[in-house]
Each structure stands twice: as structure tokens, then as C-alpha cells.
Amino acid sequence: MSRLVVVSNRVPQPGQPVSGGLMVALQAALEETGGIWFGWSGRIDPERSGEVHEHRVGAEGGSIDYLTMDLSQRDHDEYYNGFANRALWPLLHFRPDLVDYDREAYQGYRRVNELFADFLAPRLRADDVVWIHDYHLIPLAKLLRRRGVTCKLGFFLHVPMPSSDLLAALPHHERLFESLSSHDLIGFQTQRDLERFQDYVRLFGRGKVVDTGLLETAGGHRLRAGAFPISIDTEHISTLAAAAVDRGSSRRLGESLGHRQLAIGVDRLDYSKGLPERFRAFERYLDSYPDQRGRLTYLQIAPVSRSGVPEYQELRAELEQLAGHINGSWSDPDWTPMRYVNRNYPHATLTGFYRQARVGLVTPLRDGMNLVAKEFVAAQDPENPGVLVLSSFAGAARELDGALLVNPYDIDGVAAAIAEATNMPIGERRERWQPMMDRLREHDITRWRKDYLAALRAA
Ligand SMILES: O=P(O)(O)OC[C@H]1O[C@H](O[C@H]2O[C@H](CO)[C@@H](O)[C@H](O)[C@H]2O)[C@H](O)[C@@H](O)[C@@H]1O
Numbered sequence: 001m002s003r004l005v006v007v008s009n010r011v012p013q014p015g016q017p018v019s020g021g022l023m024v025a026l027q028a029a030l031e032e033t034g035g036i037w038f039g040w041s042g043r044i045d046p047e048r049s050g051e052v053h054e055h056r057v058g059a060e061g062g063s064i065d066y067l068t069m070d071l072s073q074r075d076h077d078e079y080y081n082g083f084a085n086r087a088l089w090p091l092l093h094f095r096p097d098l099v100d101y102d103r104e105a106y107q108g109y110r111r112v113n114e115l116f117a118d119f120l121a122p123r124l125r126a127d128d129v130v131w132i133h134d135y136h137l138i139p140l141a142k143l144l145r146r147r148g149v150t151c152k153l154g155f156f157l158h159v160p161m162p163s164s165d166l167l168a169a170l171p172h173h174e175r176l177f178e179s180l181s182s183h184d185l186i187g188f189q190t191q192r193d194l195e196r197f198q199d200y201v202r203l204f205g206r207g208k209v210v211d212t213g214l215l216e217t218a219g220g221h222r223l224r225a226g227a228f229p230i231s232i233d234t235e236h237i238s239t240l241a242a243a244a245v246d247r248g249s250s251r252r253l254g255e256s257l258g259h260r261q262l263a264i265g266v267d268r269l270d271y272s273k274g275l276p277e278r279f280r281a282f283e284r285y286l287d288s289y290p291d292q293r294g295r296l297t298y299l300q301i302a303p304v305s306r307s308g309v310p311e312y313q314e315l316r317a318e319l320e321q322l323a324g325h326i327n328g329s330w331s332d333p334d335w336t337p338m339r340y341v342n343r344n345y346p347h348a349t350l351t352g353f354y355r356q357a358r359v360g361l362v363t364p365l366r367d368g369m370n371l372v373a374k375e376f377v378a379a380q381d382p383e384n385p386g387v388l389v390l391s392s393f394a395g396a397a398r399e400l401d402g403a404l405l406v407n408p409y410d411i412d413g414v415a416a417a418i419a420e421a422t423n424m425p426i427g428e429r430r431e432r433w434q435p436m437m438d439r440l441r442e443h444d445i446t447r448w449r450k451d452y453l454a455a456l457r458a459a
Pocket residue numbers: 010019020021022023025134135158159230305306367368369370371
């Protein structure tokens with residue numbers, strides 16, 4: 001049996017919380033098959049890049065070997081804080097206004113990809129299957145091929161693929177995106193992302209689209225591309241939620257709410273998640289639906305993310321100001337409308353919170369998928385499910401059509417959806433929830449992994 005080698009910027013660290021959909025999903029996928037997981041250690045070594053740590057979890061046969069590399073401060077600043085998260089991330093989330101392109105950062109990004117390639121290439125076997133993840137590692141496959149790697153190489157983009165005109169705004173975009181053609185299969189979250197990538201190949205890439213999902217490079221090499229919507233371990237989340245709801249912090253949350261309903265949001269503190277707009281929509285709801293005032297408490301969990309990037313620091317300050325303003329304006333002596341928490345919670349706690357909530361607020365301005373939306377659905381009590389208010393700009397909206405779909409820029413529309421969710425009769429809540437849950441049971445994390453890897457092996 002060939003080895004599965006997963007490569008991603010983020011790799012879980014022993015004893016540290018797993019946050020971010022990529023880590024959550026890959027952890028679940030690798031636990032099923034075993035294999036190797038290589039990436040950044042999450043550590044910064046002031047002296048040098050390239051120190052690699054190894055640890056094995058699980059028994060021989062199904063074990064995961066974690067191989068992680070330290071980065072120097074400079075490499076981290078240029079590769080992660082710089083090009084990946086100040087140029088690519090905003091661009092891929094349709095925010096050219098936030099792109100801060102810098103040639104030195106781009107060189108740092110390429111340098112770290114070279115480091116990864118130098119480490120990996122001599123360790124790969126011809127029958128390995130290598131699965132590379134996300135925008136941090138776009139050049140890696142080409143660098144591996146240059147070092148003589150011949151095994152199957154697949155890529156999965158976790159974030160949206162924007163329109164060609166946006167991509168073309170990035171200096172040297174052809175050189176960067178052309179590297180993707182060194183893979184045998186490129187995976188996207190949705191059909192729309194795939195279509196936009198094919199447009200790019202047609203308009204700016206030097207290859208051609210032979211047929212939907214079949215591309216040809218200028219040199220005549222054929223590769224596959226497809227949509228593989230990432231998912232969750234549905235049964236596990238559902239079981240965890242049922243067990244968590246009456247215990248520990250989840251029980252205490254319930255007690256603290258008294259008779260009031262709960263609305264919940266769980267997002268990394270990221271401008272793509274639409275948090276300022278969501279806070280304003282909640283305030284609009286308080287203002288526009290006075291008969292409902294005091295009926296619903298909104299809990300927003302927002303662990304700090306990418307705190308070395310200035311736009312994220314500014315967002316944090318803005319959210320603190322907004323949350324303070326909303327509570328200052330609308331609180332009663334015995335009720336605070338909003339609870340805003342920057343801590344990171346494990347799934348064993350979060351799932352209990354989801355299950356208590358009447359309303360799940362998932363309103364990103366753009367999101368590759370958004371696993372929180374899927375987790376919220378999977379965590380509900382079938383007898384008394386909550387209502388998901390979901391942005392139509394999240395990849396998850398393609399599958400979760402029982403949600404109240406909203407435009408996150410439409411503050412009145414989101415406020416109206418919150419009001420509708422709090423009032424929704426039980427019969428309608430069940431009717432909306434059941435087909436979404438059926439879909440998630442069928443299209444879970446196992447299905448995602450199997451579909452992708454079968455397509456890669458066949459490519
Ligand atoms: O690693 P970080 O910089 O801390 O960021 C966390 C992850 O954020 C992004 O997640 C994406 O992947 C999810 C799973 O496919 C998807 O549901 C979500 O819509 C995406 O935003 C990022 O793409 C990952 O690389 C990060 O690890």
C-alpha cells in the first residue's frame with residue numbers, strides 16, 4: 001500500500017489546541033489512514049530555519065508521523081505574515097484593497113517553499129501519494145518535480161478561487177499559478193471555484209481546458225481539476241454534542257442564559273468572516289425588533305488569529321469597540337446582549353455550545369467552505385434543532401440549503417434572518433435541518449478524503 005504524505009503549512013502540535021478548518025479536517029482524514037504529515041512546526045527559531053522535529057502517534061500500520069520544521073523570524077515574517085497572509089489571502093478572498101505585495105516577502109515565500117522541497121524530495125518514494133494543501137504551498141510541486149520527484153502530487157485549495165481579473169492584479173501571477181500545473185490533480189471547494197480557475201487557465205495561463213476538469217499545459221502535460229467540498233466527521237460531532245450539552249462549561253452556559261435563547265458565532269478573528277458586519281446586524285436586530293429585545297443572547301467566540309498581520313490587529317480593535325458599544329447601548333442591569341470571547345475552545349466544549357443555540361450565525365464575506373456551519377448542523381438535537389443563518393458567500397452554502405441564506409453586506413437582511421430564526425416554529429426547524437443532516441452524513445470527512453484520493457490515484 002502506498003504511503004499518504006500530507007503537506008500543509010499548519011500541522012498540529014502535541015498538547016496544543018487544533019484550530020482552523022484545515023487542521024481539523026486533515027487530522028480527521030489522517031486518523032483514518034495513517035501516513036506522514038509534514039509542515040511548519042508553529043515554532044520560530046531566531047537563529048535558523050530548517051530544524052525538523054519528528055513524533056509518531058498511534059500504532060504501526062495506522063500511525064501518523066508528524067514531521068515539522070522550524071522557521072526563522074525572517075522566513076516566518078516574509079512567508080506566512082507577508083506574502084501568504086498579506087498578499088494571497090486578501091486576494092483569494094476578493095479583497096484587492098487589502099493586498100500588500102512586497103517583492104522581498106515574495107522571495108521569502110519562495111525560499112520557504114524551497115526549504116520544504118529540499119527536505120521532502122529525498123524522502124519521497126516513487127509509489128507515495130503526496131497531498132499538498134493550500135495557498136502557502138503553491139510553488140512546492142514544481143520545486144519537487146525539479147528535484148526529480150515522480151510520484152503522484154495532488155493539491156487542494158481550501159480558500160476561494162477568485163475571478164481571473166483579480167488574480168491578474170498580482171505581480172508575477174503567471175509564474176506563481178503556473179506552478180499548479182506540476183500536480184496530477186487540483187482540488188477546489190466548489191464547482192464555482194473550479195470554473196473560475198478554468199477561466200484563468202483559458203485567459204491568462206499558458207494551458208488549455210480540454211474538457212471540464214481536464215487541463216493541458218503549454219508543454220502538453222495533462223492534469224485533472226475538480227470540486228471536492230471538504231466536510232466534517234458528522235457522526236463524531238453529533239455524538240460529542242449530545243454528550244457535551246449537559247456537562248461542564250456547556251451546562252454552565254445554559255444556566256447562565258436562564259430562559260433566553262442563544263445565538264452563537266464561532267470564527268477565527270479574520271476580516272473574511274464578516275464580524276463587524278455581523279455585530280452591526282445584531283445591533284440592527286435589537287433596534288428593529290423591540291418586541292424580541294431581551295429574548296436572545298449572542299455569544300461570539302473569536303480566537304485571535306494571525307496577530308502579526310496589521311489588518312488583523314486593526315480588526316481586533318474594531319470588534320472590541322463595537323462589542324463595547326453594543327453592550328453599552330443595549331444592556332439591562334440583568335442582561336448583556338452580547339458575549340465576546342477571544343479564547344479557543346476544544347470541540348468537546350464547542351459542540352455542546354452549538355447544541356444549545358437556537359441560532360447559528362455564519363456570515364463570512366467570503367469563505368472557502370466554513371466547517372463551523374457544518375458542525376453547527378451536525379451538533380443539533382434532532383427533536384429541537386436550531387436554525388443556521390448562513391452567508392451565501394461561504395462554500396458551505398452550496399450544500400446547506402436548509403439554512404436561512406443571507407447576504408452578509410445586507411445588515412437589515414441579516415437582522416431579519418435573526419428575528420425569523422428566533423421565531424421559527426419547531427416543524428419548520430425540523431424540516432430545514434433534516435435534509436442538511438442527511439447530506440452531511442453522506443458527505444462527511446471520510447467521503448471527502450476518499451473521493452479526492454481516488455481521483456488523485458486515477459489521475
Ligand atoms: O493556519 P492559520 O493561519 O491559523 O489559519 C487557519 C486556516 O484557515 C483557513 O482555512 C480554510 O480551510 C477550511 C477547511 O477547508 C475552510 O473551511 C475555510 O473556509 C478556509 O478558510 C486556511 O485556508 C488554512 O490554510 C488555515 O490553516
